[in-house]
Amino acid sequence: MTRFEKTLYKANKDPLNLLDASFGLSTYVPLDLSIQNEEIRKVAISDPSQCQMYIDTILKKKKGKVAYGGYLEKRNLYKDHTGFDNREGKSRNIHLGIDLWAKEGTEVITPIDGKLHSFKNNAIKGDYGPTMILEHNLENTVFYSLYGHLSVKSLKDLYVGKVFKKGDVLASLGDPSINVHYAPHLHFQIIGDIGTYYGDYPGVCSLEEVAYYVKNCPNPNYLLKVDPINTD
Template identity: 50%
Template sequence: MISLEDILKNQKDVKVIDSSIDYKNYIAFDLSAKHTDQLNLDLTDSEKFEGFVENHLAENKAKVAFGGYLEHRNLYKRSETFNDKNTDERNIHIGLDLWIKAGTSVLSALDGKIHSFQNNTAFGDYGPTIILEHEIEDVSFYTLYGHLSLESLEGKKEGQFVKEGEKIAELGKPPINGDYAPHLHFQIIKDIQNKKGDYPGVCSVKEVEFYKENCPDPNLLLKITQ
C-alpha cells in the first residue's frame, strides 16, 4: 500500500488559507524557544504578540508568516493546558502555523468530509476547531484546522462533504482563538485515536517520536518550501 507521505507529496497546488496569496509572499517565522528567549519576547500578551507578527511581515514585505513543525517553543508555558503538574510539559509543536490577520478565509486542503468540530475553550487551546476526514487511494487520514472564529462552526454537520479549496472557516481573534495572535494551526493526522473536535497539537519530548510518525510534516502537502 502507498504511504500517506507519498500521497501527500503527490498532491499539487494545495492551499489552506486565502488562495489568492502566492507562496512567494510567505515568509518563514521562527518561534523556537531559543529565538524567542534571545528576543526577550513577551509571549503572554496576545496584542503585543500580534504586533510582533505584523512587524515581521512588514519588514519582509510578506503577507503570511509560516513555520513551527516540530519546533520547541516556550509559547505554552503561560498555560496550564500544556503544563499539568501530573504530566510532562508539552512544548513541541506538531502542526504548521500560518500567521495572518483575523477574518482570513480558511480552505479545505483536499476533498473530504467533516469528521468533527468543537470550540476548545481552555486558555491557550485551539478555540474553534474543525477536523476533516479524507480518503485517497484507500488511505484514510485527517486534517485539523484550529484557532478559527466562533462563526466558523455555525451550520456545520458531521459527514458534510467539502471540496478541495472550499472555504470552510475564517481565522479568529483573541481571546476566542485560544488567546493568540491570529493564525491557522494546520495539522495532518493518520490515526485520530477516537478523538472528536480536538487532537493534540503540542506534545512532550518523550512523545515526539510517536507524534512525528502520526502527524507528518504539513509541508509535504502544502509545499510552501521545496
C-alpha cells in the same frame, strides 16, 4: 519517506495556499517561534499583543501577508497556559502542526477533498478555540486534517459528514478573544490515527512523546509544499 508521507506528497503537484486565495504564496514569509530564536527572547511571546507585534515586524520587513512555520518547533509560547503537561507531568512544548499567522477573519481554504469528521469549540485558554477536523481518503489511506483557532461563525451550519471540496472556503480565523488567547492564526495538522478524539487532538507534545507523534502527525508540508522538502 513513509507510505503515509508519500501519499500526502502525491496528493497534488503544486504548492497549496491554505488562506485567502488572493494572497498568493509569494506573500508567505517563514516565521521562527522556537526557543532557539534569540530575537524573541525579550518578547513576551505568549501574550497575543506582543506576539502580534513581533509577527507584524517580520511581515513588514519581508513584505508578506502570511507568516508560517512551526512543525516540531520547541516553543515558549505555551508557558503561561495551563494544561500543557502530559500525564507524566512532562512539559508539552513541541509543536505538531504548521501555523499560518494572518489577520482575524482571513478565509481558510480547503486543501483537498474531504468530509467533516468532527467540530468543537475548545474554549479553554491556550487550547484551539473553534476547531474543525476533516476526514480524507487518498489511495485507500484514511487520514485527518485539523484546523484550529477559527472564528465562532466557522462552526455555524456544520454537521458530521458535510462534504468540502478542494478550494472551498472552509472557515475563517478568530481573534484572540475567540481563539483563546493567541494572535490570529490557523493551526493546521495532519493526523493518521485519530482514535476516539472528537473535534480535538493534541497539537503539542513533550520531548518524550515525539517519536510517536512524528509518525502519526507527519509534516503538513508534504501536502502543502510551501517549502522545499526532502523526498529521499
